Amino acid sequence: MTDSAGGQRPGRDTRPFSGYHNRPTPNDDSFITSVGPGTPGGEYLRRYWHPFLLSSELKDLPVAVRLLGEDLVVFRDGSGRIGLLHRHCVHRGTSLEYGIIAERGIRCCYHGWHFDVDGTILETPAEPPTSRIKQHFCQGAYKVHEWRGLLFAYMGPVDEEPAFPHYDCVDHPGDNAPVPFRMNLPCNWVQIVENGCDPIHNAYLHAIVAGEQFSATFKVLPELDFPRTPLGFLSMATRKVGDHVFIRASDIVLPNFGQFPNGANMANRESLGLRPYLSRWAVAVDDHHSFYIGLAHLNSYNNPSGAMQAQDFGVDQIPFIGQTGDRPRAERQREPGDYDAVVTQGKIANRKAEHLGTTDRGVVLFRRMLAQAIRDVQDGKQPEVPRVRDCGPVRTYASEIVVRVPEGLLDERSALADFGRQAALAFVETDGLLGAEREAATQERVQALLHSLSAPAQSGQQP
Ligand code: FES
Numbered sequence: 308m309t310d311s312a313g314g315q316r317p318g319r320d321t322r323p324f325s326g327y328h329n330r331p332t333p334n335d336d337s338f339i340t341s342v343g344p345g346t347p348g349g350e351y352l353r354r355y356w357h358p359f360l361l362s363s364e365l366k367d368l369p370v371a372v373r374l375l376g377e378d379l380v381v382f383r384d385g386s387g388r389i390g391l392l393h394r395h396c397v398h399r400g401t402s403l404e405y406g407i408i409a410e411r412g413i414r415c416c417y418h419g420w421h422f423d424v425d426g427t428i429l430e431t432p433a434e435p436p437t438s439r440i441k442q443h444f445c446q447g448a449y450k451v452h453e454w455r456g457l458l459f460a461y462m463g464p465v466d467e468e469p470a471f472p473h474y475d476c477v478d479h480p481g482d483n484a485p486v487p488f489r490m491n492l493p494c495n496w497v498q499i500v501e502n503g504c505d506p507i508h509n510a511y512l513h514a515i516v517a518g519e520q521f522s523a524t525f526k527v528l529p530e531l532d533f534p535r536t537p538l539g540f541l542s543m544a545t546r547k548v549g550d551h552v553f554i555r556a557s558d559i560v561l562p563n564f565g566q567f568p569n570g571a572n573m574a575n576r577e578s579l580g581l582r583p584y585l586s587r588w589a590v591a592v593d594d595h596h597s598f599y600i601g602l603a604h605l606n607s608y609n610n611p612s613g614a615m616q617a618q619d620f621g622v623d624q625i626p627f628i629g630q631t632g633d634r635p636r637a638e639r640q641r642e643p644g645d646y647d648a649v650v651t652q653g654k655i656a657n658r659k660a661e662h663l664g665t666t667d668r669g670v671v672l673f674r675r676m677l678a679q680a681i682r683d684v685q686d687g688k689q690p691e692v693p694r695v696r697d698c699g700p701v702r703t704y705a706s707e708i709v710v711r712v713p714e715g716l717l718d719e720r721s722a723l724a725d726f727g728r729q730a731a732l733a734f735v736e737t738d739g740l741l742g743a744e745r746e747a748a749t750q751e752r753v754q755a756l757l758h759s760l761s762a763p764a765q766s767g768q769q770p
């Protein structure tokens with residue numbers, strides 16, 4: 308196999324010790340990985356609301372943040388309004404991280420220019436009273452929305468701002484308030500999303516190879532599937548464990564939102580987990596730095612014993628091994644986790660040097676959808692955004708379903724995959740409903756699926 312220049316493609320020379328002939332070619336996927344202003348990927352990302360800070364991180368002083376390659380400052384003024392401004396003062400560039408917060412807005416420390424949270428210049432005190440300078444400029448500012456303990460920014464064109472997507476995952480009556488967290492990673496945001504599109508790594512990284520990090524159930528190799536949803540697709544794994552089928556479906560929502568079921572459950576009793584454990588966004592600081600930020604749902608389904616506490620979550624803190632780089636190197640080598648797997652792909656993973664297999668279908672699907680969405684924005688189209696409906700919040704689709712199946716059924720891989728897909732899609736197809744009604748309708752559909760499995764077997768036993 309040769310490349311367009313007539314050379315051997317890396318990895319195709321299968322002679323022993325042929326590293327010389329198999330060195331990786333340079334990366335070339337900035338189309339999907341770039342995040343800065345004016346780049347293809349960056350313009351696309353600027354059509355969405357992105358969470359960037361925990362509310363609890365914003366205290367009485369301005370906070371310098373970097374988001375989508377832009378240096379910004381965020382503060383809460385004396386009247387409780389939140390400002391997200393370009394960090395450097397429009398007068399002569401001093402950082403507003405050293406600005407003095409006012410009852411209304413913030414005042415630059417250097418010459419006292421006073422900015423409102425929307426960037427309006429309220430005062431230029433060193434200028435003569437007749438000066439009209441403040442009418443001719445403003446400080447760059449972005450809109451902020453505070454939701455469930457997270458601050459979200461919209462950094463796109465003013466007239467293309469989408470409505471803020473209130474997701475249904477926070478609306479389960481009786482649940483504790485979701486718990487915010489934020490985890491920093493020194494790599495590009497796309498590979499963090501790809502990790503969620505890759506359910507086979509749960510079997511290897513989190514069970515078989517690197518130690519039992521999820522429950523023992525994850526050692527069983529699953530059937531994978533990636534059916535589409537109105538928001539993106541499901542990243543699915545279906546396992547037969549003894550006489551139970553364990554169906555785990557994560558939500559992948561473009562560009563950077565994902566929801567993941569609990570990893571601690573065993574496939575040893577029937578359950579219908581129609582709610583995520585984590586709702587999470589992979590947000591770009593710049594091309595080479597990102598964080599995932601989101602909400603943990605510590606409800607009776609995900610946390611039945613109450614072992615996980617709100618204080619287990621925070622900045623660079625989550626109660627799951629291998630999510631930070633602060634463990635001793637040797638410990639990370641002995642039991643690596645997601646952080647080690649994802650960050651060591653490189654600041655920007657070299658996709659040109661990859662050799663993808665059949666289990667990478669979800670990753671490929673995500674890249675294709677992402678690239679298409681970026682092209683659409685380049686062509687002047689509005690991208691798909693999660694929409695609040697007339698009849699309530701944005702519906703989401705993460706689920707974890709365990710059912711008992713009669714002996715001898717679903718032993719074939721294709722039948723098992725098909726059953727898993729239909730069961731997970733039952734929760735997608737009922738999205739016209741909400742809450743308990745939707746759960747009941749999903750339950751009914753899953754029971755009907757089970758019945759259709761066992762009915763032919765029973766009728767076969769009739770004389
Ligand atoms: S640099 Fe900010 S007021 Fe002069």
Ligand SMILES: [Fe+2]
Binds near residue numbers: 502509512645
């Ligand atoms: Fe993982």
